[in-house]
Amino acid sequence: MPVQNNQIFVRTTGKTEIVDLTPQISREVKESSVVNGAVTVFVPGSTAAITTIEFESGVINDLRKAIDRMAPEDVYYEHNERWGDGNGYAHVRAAMIGPSLHIPIVEGKMTLGTWQQIVLLDFDNRPRSRRIVVQIS
Amino acid sequence: MPVQNNQIFVRTTGKTEIVDLTPQISREVKESSVVNGAVTVFVPGSTAAITTIEFESGVINDLRKAIDRMAPEDVYYEHNERWGDGNGYAHVRAAMIGPSLHIPIVEGKMTLGTWQQIVLLDFDNRPRSRRIVVQIS
Amino acid sequence: MPVQNNQIFVRTTGKTEIVDLTPQISREVKESSVVNGAVTVFVPGSTAAITTIEFESGVINDLRKAIDRMAPEDVYYEHNERWGDGNGYAHVRAAMIGPSLHIPIVEGKMTLGTWQQIVLLDFDNRPRSRRIVVQIS
Secondary structure (H helix, E strand, O other): OOOEEEEEEEEEOOOOEEEEOHHHHHHHHHHHOOOOEEEEEEOOOOOEEEEEEOOOHHHHHHHHHHHHHHOOOOOOOHHHHHHOOOOHHHHHHHHHHOOEEEEEEEOOEEOOOOOOEEEEEEOOOOOEEEEEEEEEO | OOOEEEEEEEEEOOOOEEEEOHHHHHHHHHHHOOOOEEEEEEOOOOOEEEEEEOOOHHHHHHHHHHHHHHOOOOOOOHHHHHHOOOOHHHHHHHHHHOOEEEEEEEOOEEOOOOOOEEEEEEOOOOOEEEEEEEEEO | OOOEEEEEEEEEOOOOEEEEOHHHHHHHHHHHOOOOEEEEEEOOOOOEEEEEEOOOHHHHHHHHHHHHHHOOOOOOOHHHHHHOOOOHHHHHHHHHHOOEEEEEEEOOEEOOOOOOEEEEEEOOOOOEEEEEEEEEO
C-alpha cells in the first residue's frame, strides 16, 4: 500500500483556539482502506501545535489556562522587540507542545481512546488559515 | 515486512505513576525480527502520556514535581466543576506531554541512549488498567 | 524503497543550547530520493530533545527562558543529591519536551512551514557530542 498524503484546511481565530480534527482524520483513515498502518498528523508553521485531549469545552479552557501559565502572553519576549509582531509567546508555546503526532491504525481504525480527540492548537495572535498534513501509510 | 501490532497491559496506581515499559517493548522488537524499521508507542486515553527518561527513582520524582508545578492538582479546573471527577489536571498534563512516541530500529535494536527508558505516565486520580499499543514496522 | 538510516553528529555547549538541524536533514532527504514518505528525527540520550521552532535568535532565547521557568536549574532535584552530577533539571526538561519528531515528506520535501526549523535542544550542564538518528522511509 503506497503512502497516501491528504490535507485538511482550517480557518482559526488564533489566540490558542483549539480545533477538533478527529472527524475529518477518521474519515480519511476510513477512505484510505488501510487496515494496519499509521497516520501522521503534522502542522506546518511555527505558531501552532498538535496533541490529543478530550474535546470537552471545560477541559479545553483548562488546557488553555495551563499553557497561558507555562508561556504567558505578557512577559518580555525578545522576538517581539525584534519583529514587532507580538506573537513571541505563540512561537514558544508551539515549540513546547510540538507539531507532530503519530497514531497507529489497527483493524482499520486509529487506536484513540473513547474520549481522546486529535486537536490543532493555534497559538498565533491573529486569525489564520491552517493546512494540516495527514499522511496515511 | 508487514506491520506488527502488539499490546502491553499495565495496572497503575494513577496519580502520576511513571512505569518503565522498556523491557517489554525491547522484547517485542527482538521477537519481531525487524532489522531496520521503527516502533510506535501509543497510549489510548486522555489522562496518560508517553515519553523517555532515565528510569532512576530520584529523577522520576523530580519529573513528577515539575509536572505538578506545570499543571497543579489544586488549581481551579472547569472540567472538575462540570464532571465532578476531579481529574481535570490529569487531562491537561496528558495533552501537554503527549500520547505518542516514535523510535527508529537500527540493526535490530531501538536507538535509545544507554540511560534512556520509555515510560508511561498515568496522570489519572485513581488506579487504572492501561493498554499501550506497540506497533513495529 | 527500503528504510534509510542516517546519523548527524553535533558538538554542543550544553546548557540548553539550541542547534538548527534543518540544513543537514534537508540534504539527507534530498539525497534519499524519497518522494512520498517520512523522516524520523530521534536523539538518543536522556538530557536532550527535538522540536521545531523559527530559528531566530530572539525567539530561541525566549524558548530557553520559558523552559528555565518550567524546570528551573536551581530548585531541589533528588537526582542531583543521589548522583552529584547537577543535571537533574536537564533530565526533567528532556522528558517534558521529548526526543522524537516525525515529519511527512511530500513531493520530495519535508512539509515544514517556511519559518519552521528542526532543532536539537541540549539541556545537559556540560558540552556534549550528540548523535541524532535521521531515519527516512
